[in-house]
Amino acid sequence: MKKDQFVNETSQYYANKNYKEIQNVIKDQDLQVSYNRSEDVIPQTRGTIRGMSVSNHFYHLAKSTKGAFQKEWVTLLSGNFSYDSSTMQVTSVSGPRITLDSANFGAAFSPYMDGILTSNSKSGAGATFSANYTMKATLGASIGDFPIGFNFNFGNHTDKWTASSMQP
Known part of the structure; x- marks a missing residue:
């Protein structure tokens, strides 16, 4: 859509x-619902090379693989890139870093991201940031047939977006 x-x-x-x-x-x-922010980094003294710090929030809603619970969370994927302001071409990319920005799992759950893999790339005026992880939660109190310490799996997720040196 x-x-x-x-x-x-x-x-x-x-x-x-x-x-x-x-x-x-x-x-x-x-x-997949997301929104991003970008901010010019203090201009470097290397002629036309500029830096950009960027971040993107991703909203997730998923059921556990057991189908017992549906939970929602927001991740924050952030990174940096440099570009030549005369050509707008990206010259280098660093990051990304992914963090769990919020997780509405309830008091009985301790949510966490497992198996995090991150990558970046550049092409023309774009810097692409990607993170893949499995969302999990450990149960801190027994609920029904699920004992304390049970680990719920909310599936594998990929958060990815391309930032542009041409963004305002």
């Missing part, structure tokens, strides 16, 4: 503060 379609479909829900329906659209259509 394209951004315009998503906004058209969910704007009435938003106006009515019906956030559950927006969440249902995201879940039913298996959408």
